[in-house]
Amino acid sequence: DQQVKQNSPSLSVQEGRISILNCDYTNSMFDYFLWYKKYPxxxxxxxxxxxxxxxxxxxxxxxxxxxxxxxHLSLHIVPSQPGDSAVYFCAFRSSGAGSYQLTFGKGTKLSVIP
Amino acid sequence: DAGITQSPRHKVTETGTPVTLRCHQTENHRYMYWYRQDPGHGLRLIHYSYGVKDTDKGEVSDGYSVSRSKTEDFLLTLESATSSQTSVYFCAISGDWGQPQHFGDGTRLSIL
Incomplete structure (x- = not known):
């Protein structure tokens, strides 16, 4: 049962434009929401x-x-820069049992084209 | 950058052998975590620690054990490695459960 859906595995954006990354979740106990960026x-x-x-x-x-x-959780990057090219993960923390644990989305690979 | 060192950074081993990964921190943070990252799965929590000798299971703990005898070190052990444990393993730390976790650079483990 997927509690978090990061539906776009990849996204390409021109430099200077807006990048919008999205996550949907189902767990009503989530009370803290984070975004992480990951380079190879x-x-x-x-x-x-x-x-x-x-x-x-x-x-x-x-x-x-x-x-x-x-x-629904989203991340806007304005203006996008080539250095923003990375994989972005949304992460969620629950207020209930297991609150030490972060639940991560599968990631969206953002490519910013110069 | 948070002072987190993972060792080794890369390891290749054979099925059935024991493997221990080490996470060392210099931040004196209370909480430490082990995650694995696999294609199509994001990051999944294996085990975490909320203090010296205090550990608990995460989402994918089967086949793994951990130990924390000092604040700065958190060890992840695969008692008998299997090919399904081929993955990239990340250690993370946080000073308080409410604070964002900060990650090490990972250990790439291949089990043949």
Whole structure:
């Protein structure tokens, strides 16, 4: 039973345009939502997060949106840069049992074309 | 960058042999985690630790054991490696359960 769906395995965007990455979830107990970026041969790097009491959080070029009613999480990158080319994972933490555990999406490979 | 070192970075071994992966941190963080990453599965939690000698199972713990005798070290052991355990293994740490986890650079393990 997939609690998290990151439906787009890949995305290509022109440099300077907006990149939008999406995740859908089913578990109503998720209360903290994160995005990680991963370059080849490196570990995932924390990018940005949002708690369930908010619907938007910004950090420079990165904005995370949370739509709790639709159970939808998105990451906007504006403007996109070639250095943003990486695999992006959404991750979710539950407020209930297993709250030490993060549940990850399968990842979306973003390619920013110069 | 968080001070996390995984060793070895690469290992090739044979089915049935024991394997131990090491995660060492210099951040004095309480929480440590082992994940595996496989194509089509994202990252999945194997085991985690919430203090010295305090560990618990994650989503995919079968075939793995862990130990944490010191704050800075978290060991993952495959008692008898199988080909299905071929994967990239990541260690992560966090200072508090509410804080984002920070990851090491991974160990690529191939079991032939």
């Amino acid at each position: 041969a490196e570990g995932p790097t924390f990018l940005i997060s949002i708690s369930s009491i908010k619907d938007k959080n910004e950090d420079g070029r990165f904005t995370v949106f949370l739509n709790k009613s639709a159970k």
